[in-house]
Amino acid sequence: MNLQNIFTEIEKIDPEVYDRMDTRRRTMQRFAFAGKVLAAAAIPSALGAMFKKAYGQTSASIVNVLNFALTLEHLEAEFYTRGVAATNLIPAGPAVAALTLIRDHENAHVAFLRTAITAAGGTPVAKPNFDFSGGNGSGTGPFATAFSNYAVFLAVAQTFEDTGVRAYKGQAGNLMSNNDVLQAALQIHSVEARHAAHIRYMRRNAGTLGAGQIQPWITRNLTNIETGNAAANAAIQKSYNGEENTTQGGVNVSNLAGLGVDVNTEAFDEPLTMAQVLDIVDPFIV
Amino acid sequence: MDTQQSEAAVPAQGAKAMNRRRFLQFGGATAAAAFVISSCSREDDGGGVSTEGINLGSGDTGVLNYAYALEQLEAAFYTQVMNTPFSGMTALESEFLRDIRDHEVAHREFFKTALGSAAIQDLPVNFGSVNFSSRDSVLQTARTFEDLGVAAYNGAGKLLTSADFLLLAGKIVSVEARHAATIRDLISNGSFADLNSLTALGAKPANGLDAALPPADVLAAASPFLRVRLNASNLPTS
Numbered sequence: 341m342n343l344q345n346i347f348t349e350i351e352k353i354d355p356e357v358y359d360r361m362d363t364r365r366r367t368m369q370r371f372a373f374a375g376k377v378l379a380a381a382a383i384p385s386a387l388g389a390m391f392k393k394a395y396g397q398t399s400a401s402i403v404n405v406l407n408f409a410l411t412l413e414h415l416e417a418e419f420y421t422r423g424v425a426a427t428n429l430i431p432a433g434p435a436v437a438a439l440t441l442i443r444d445h446e447n448a449h450v451a452f453l454r455t456a457i458t459a460a461g462g463t464p465v466a467k468p469n470f471d472f473s474g475g476n477g478s479g480t481g482p483f484a485t486a487f488s489n490y491a492v493f494l495a496v497a498q499t500f501e502d503t504g505v506r507a508y509k510g511q512a513g514n515l516m517s518n519n520d521v522l523q524a525a526l527q528i529h530s531v532e533a534r535h536a537a538h539i540r541y542m543r544r545n546a547g548t549l550g551a552g553q554i555q556p557w558i559t560r561n562l563t564n565i566e567t568g569n570a571a572a573n574a575a576i577q578k579s580y581n582g583e584e585n586t587t588q589g590g591v592n593v594s595n596l597a598g599l600g601v602d603v604n605t606e607a608f609d610e611p612l613t614m615a616q617v618l619d620i621v622d623p624f625i626v
Numbered sequence: 627m628d629t630q631q632s633e634a635a636v637p638a639q640g641a642k643a644m645n646r647r648r649f650l651q652f653g654g655a656t657a658a659a660a661f662v663i664s665s666c667s668r669e670d671d672g673g674g675v676s677t678e679g680i681n682l683g684s685g686d687t688g689v690l691n692y693a694y695a696l697e698q699l700e701a702a703f704y705t706q707v708m709n710t711p712f713s714g715m716t717a718l719e720s721e722f723l724r725d726i727r728d729h730e731v732a733h734r735e736f737f738k739t740a741l742g743s744a745a746i747q748d749l750p751v752n753f754g755s756v757n758f759s760s761r762d763s764v765l766q767t768a769r770t771f772e773d774l775g776v777a778a779y780n781g782a783g784k785l786l787t788s789a790d791f792l793l794l795a796g797k798i799v800s801v802e803a804r805h806a807a808t809i810r811d812l813i814s815n816g817s818f819a820d821l822n823s824l825t826a827l828g829a830k831p832a833n834g835l836d837a838a839l840p841p842a843d844v845l846a847a848a849s850p851f852l853r854v855r856l857n858a859s860n861l862p863t864s
Contacts, residue, residue, distance in 0.1 A: 434816050441819065448834030509796040513789035519864065526780045527835035529796065533803035534819040534836070541811055541818075555725060556808045557801060589740050589794050597735040599728050606725065607732040609800040611793060 402518055403462030405511045408614055409525070410453040412507055414467045415621060416500055417446035419486075422472070423497075426487045435542065439497075442535050449528055456521065469626040472496065474575055477626035482572035491548035495565045495576070498543060501536035502558065503579045503612070503620055505529060510611035533609070540564075557606040560584040578620050583610050679855030680746055688861045689785050691746045692841055693795065694737035696778055699851055700771050701730040702751045707768070712761045719812060726768075726805050733798055750853040765813050770847075772806035775799075777827040777837035778844040785841075785862045803836070 420443035423429060430436045454464040475481025485492045508529035515522040537556035543564070544554045550566025561584040563576050584605055586594035593604045612620075682691040704727035711720065738745050757763035779799035786792045807818035819836075821829040827837035841858045849855065 438816050438818070441816070445819065445821075445834040448832065452833040452835070505800050509793070509800065512783065512792050512796050516784075516789060516792065519784040522784050523780065523838055524833075524835060526783045526796070526799070527830070527838050530776050530780060530799055530803035530836040531819055531821070531834055533800035534807040537804040537807035538811060538818040541808065555722070556804045557725065557729070588736060588797070589790070591736065591740050593732065593736060596732050596739070599732055603725070603728040604732050607729040607736075607801055608797040610797065 399460050399462075402515060402521060403457055403460050405514050405614075406453055406457045406460065406521070407462065407465045408511065408617075409508065409528070410450065410457065410465055411468065411625075412504055412617070412621065413446055413449040413453060414465075415470060415624060416504060417443065417450050418467070418470050419472055419497070419500060420446055422487055423493055429487060429490055429493060431490070438538055438542065442497075442538075445531055445535070449531075452524070452528075456524065460521070470624055471626050472624060474572070474623040476623050481623055482567070482569050482575060491546065492567070494539060494543050494546060495549050495567065498536065498539045498565065499563075499576050499579050501532055501539050503617060504532040505536055505609060506579070506612040507614075507617040508532065509609065510613055510617070555606075558583050558609065559602050560605045575620075575623065578616075579612075582612070585610050678859075679857035680749070681857045682746060682861060683744065684860040685862065686786050686788050686791050687741070687744050688858075689782050690737060690741055690791065691744070692782065692845075692856075692858065692861060693779065693798070694734070694741060694745060695749060695856055696775055696844070696848065697730060697733040697737055698749045699751060699848060700775060701727070701734040702749075703753065703756075703767065703771060703851075704730055706753060706758060707764055710758045712759050712764050714761065722808055722812070723768075726808070729801055729805070733801075746856075749856075752851055752853045755850065765809060768809045769806070769813060772802060772809050773824060773827060773837060774839075774844060774847055775802040776806050777824075777839040778841070780836060780838035781828070781840050781844070784864070787862075 420439055424436065424440050424443050430439055457464045469477070471477045471479055471481065472486045473479050473481035473484040475484070483492060483496050486496050487493065508525055512522065512525060512529075515525055540554050540556045543549075543551040549568075551564055554564035558580065561577075561580045561582065563573070563580050565573070565576050567573055567576070584601075585608070586592060586601060586604060588608055593608070594601050596604050682688045682695065704723060708720075708724055708727050711723075715723075753767075756767050776799060779795050779802060783792055783795055783799075786795065810817040810820070817823070821831035821834070821836065824837045825831065828839050829835060829837045840863075841861050845856055845858055
């Protein structure tokens with residue numbers, strides 16, 4: 341099999357084939373090297389994997405992921421903007437300072453993603469209309485007191501942040517064809533995790549709505565939120581289901597190093613698919 | 627007192643070899659894995675000590691060994707923190723630091739198990755610059771490690787070719803970010819995401835972006851805490 345001829349033929353149809361393959365600039369090097377060590381029979385599957393990488397993530401699919409992220413950032417930005425602006429909601433001092441910082445980060449993410457989407461040739465989605473009661477526009481959903489009851493506000497904030505972390509994590513693999521976009525997404529992802537940790541710490545100190553001994557990390561699929569409203573609890577639980585996973589990279593970690601299931605589920609955060617995230621945020625989007 | 631002894635890499639055999647095979651197959655492209663394995667064994671199995679330092683290896687295996695090295699460093703640090711707690715450690719501090727220790731040990735053991743015979747050796751550490759009886763010294767060092775860990779994983783994601791390994795790195799980095807935020811809040815409540823203090827690590831505050839650094843920069847910052855030199859020259863660079 342003459343690989344060079346194959347690439348020459350592809351190049352006639354798609355002059356950008358090398359650019360597509362080689363956002364990592366190692367394609368030919370890799371193949372020249374791989375050809376030495378791979379059995380001839382293995383080469384077609386390696387070639388297939390390379391084409392999937394080159395053509396499986398078009399700029400359209402990257403824009404799609406970024407617009408999904410932008411929708412979530414709009415949700416968070418609007419939530420904190422309204423919360424910080426609400427009268428008699430957030431205690432003065434460290435609480436309002438922290439929530440203002442988080443608000444500013446979410447607004448920065450909105451602006452950054454809009455720029456990135458435009459640069460990728462896409463059109464940023466418009467800011468949706470939100471119903472933070474979780475009532476799909478009725479204003480009477482299970483979180484109707486989010487901007488008048490500080491404990492409810494923090495519970496929703498925690499859920500949004502932990503969901504955001506899981507949402508970005510679930511999309512990383514869909515951004516692999518563009519190193520710059522992937523790294524930026526990871527840089528947003530870890531900021532969301534910092535936010536999540538702090539909101540959880542605030543809830544630990546506030547001790548409200550079942551926070552109990554909540555920690556900055558997620559134990560099994562526990563929400564550490566008890567609203568007293570079954571519909572609200574069920575809505576929140578969706579953001580934590582799957583966090584109890586104990587198989588990592590094909591390795592059973594349920595009692596890794598004898599540390600038990602709690603530690604080993606805390607040590608690994610889990611992703612959510614785009615569909616799972618959209619289902620979670622749907623009640624908040626009119 | 628934790629003693630991270632230097633020892634030669636264990637030869638591939640039995641369960642460990644099985645673990646590595648399963649893990650690398652899990653990593654997706656069997657063809658790519660085959661070439662990674664070949665490249666490692668062609669060199670020094672990624673675990674030998676040479677005058678050039680400990681070779682992390684190449685390809686995805688090299689990136690995973692890079693992460694494994696950082697997790698070893700963190701696990702060793704927090705193990706000592708909890709073995710010799712600073713005076714006046716509050717119940718909350720003890721609870722959080724114990725959990726963070728456990729998470730880092732879990733990360734270390736995960737990489738060790740998953741990499742099997744491709745794993746680098748246990749790394750001897752040097753915490754001579756840390757005063758473990760001082761809360762300030764311990765928490766400042768912890769902050770350095772956690773922020774550096776976040777920067778390392780954020781910078782390494784694009785170096786991986788397997789989407790499965792990228793997801794695994796993602797599962798770990800957000801836990802490191804939770805640690806970083808927690809340690810920062812213990813030092814100064816509200817500093818959990820002070821991106822202005824992270825620009826030297828690649829953060830872009832105006833865009834709300836966290837730290838991200840290439841391996842060379844991370845290892846330069848980590849090297850004073852290690853008694854051996856890590857050779858990252860075979861890691862991918864893009």
